[in-house]
Amino acid sequence: KQEVxxxxxxxxxxxxxxxxxxxxxxxxxxxxxxxxxxxxxxxLTSLLLIQSSQREQTSGRLNASxxxxxxxxxxxxxxxxxxxxxxxxxxxxxxxxxxxKLIFGQGTTLQVKP
Amino acid sequence: EAQVTQNPRYLITVTGKKLTxxxxxxxxxxxxxxYRQDPGxxxxxxxxxxxxxxxxxxxxxxxxxxxxxxKRNFPLILESPSPNQTSLYFCASSLSAxxxxxxxxxxxxxxxxx
Numbered sequence: 001k002q003e004v005x006x007x008x009x010x011x012x013x014x015x016x017x018x019x020x021x022x023x024x025x026x027x028x029x030x031x032x033x034x035x036x037x038x039x040x041x042x043x044l045t046s047l048l049l050i051q052s053s054q055r056e057q058t059s060g061r062l063n064a065s066x067x068x069x070x071x072x073x074x075x076x077x078x079x080x081x082x083x084x085x086x087x088x089x090x091x092x093x094x095x096x097x098x099x100x101k102l103i104f105g106q107g108t109t110l111q112v113k114p
Numbered sequence: 115e116a117q118v119t120q121n122p123r124y125l126i127t128v129t130g131k132k133l134t135x136x137x138x139x140x141x142x143x144x145x146x147x148x149y150r151q152d153p154g155x156x157x158x159x160x161x162x163x164x165x166x167x168x169x170x171x172x173x174x175x176x177x178x179x180x181x182x183x184x185k186r187n188f189p190l191i192l193e194s195p196s197p198n199q200t201s202l203y204f205c206a207s208s209l210s211a212x213x214x215x216x217x218x219x220x221x222x223x224x225x226x227x228x
Contacts, residue, residue: 101147
């Protein structure tokens, strides 16, 4: 059974730091991996989608990498800003299922201090 | 604006009183899904729909019903809500359930069952 883990559960950094959020999954048979941002009282915003055949995706200050063989993904945030404060979730689309289901990690809550 | 909408956003009800949470998308997506999010358990899929009139159970379907009479709408029905259904509910949609698709999430509905 696929399990997704995110470490750390919470992270606090000063503004301007570069930081890395980690995501690991137990079964490498995935179709893709998606990173989301969740703000309090709001829905999930998709940040980046990496297909299983890809190694990384970039959007602005965000860079996500995928190492399927080791079951790991990282989300790199450059020059962090207070507006980046949110909970970041990673989710995999499991290769053992054709239901379209995403399997989520518990999330990393990021606080960027001015 | 392309979006997934949910109503209501917040709901307090009592045990046993039937309720419906609506979900609508304006992107002509075939695939729609419901998740619930609980502390310590993350997001779990309740039901999904591959297309109109095609629905199936996710991981935690007990106590819920869905229908998909039109492509754009996918209501979640709680026939007899119980306190253990207190949760944050998200509706999601994608072009299809295919391998390459990004899923888009609604803003969430916070439900409290007394």
